[in-house]
Amino acid sequence: MSEVGWYETKLRIVAGTREYASRIEESPSFQILQRAVEMVAERYNGTITQAVKDYFGNETQCNLAIVVPNFERGIGIKIERANGAVSFAYDPYGGYDEIAQELADAITQNYTAIALIRAMKSLGYKVREEPAGTGQKENVVLIGVM
């Protein structure tokens, strides 16, 4: 039997034990997150930092953050050490909702795609990426063959 399925994805940095959670930056899922953030930074000509600013210039520390030329306050990623939950932190006041959401979506999409490549490879599939469509908001298509 073969099938087609649609799913919603949610990210969580996986840490096995309480001790491990205290060093969450060393977990494989944090490394995927870091790579996903790097890819977005490259695409948007941004810089990776560990803090974001609000409208008033107040700084908030994050596990990772990206500052891009058209959103200099930046978008931050916070990881809840108790359960690995990932959330995005930014101040969209003044018309920055769209770019902030676009950056958050791009990070989530990259993370999911990287995790899928690793998952399929670990199951023995040869994985390739199909050419993406045109336009800014595009889907990532991966083919795993065994």
Added chain:
Amino acid sequence: MKKIKAEVDTNGHLNLEFAGFAGEECIKERERLRQVLVDLGVSLTRQEIKRKSSSQISQELSQSSTKRLGLDM
């Protein structure tokens, strides 16, 4: 040939298509993939699953046989 096509959109939705799997193999493979993804930090909430028709499956399986035969030659 077994094939998984994964399409990730910009809103956090994932479409997974399994092709070339016989019988219950597909369900087992989906569960294996889901588990590895969970271990890597991606949890999936199922929205909809459509089983392919018998004719689609037969076509996929015969295509894979033909391909294997070609490679053996």
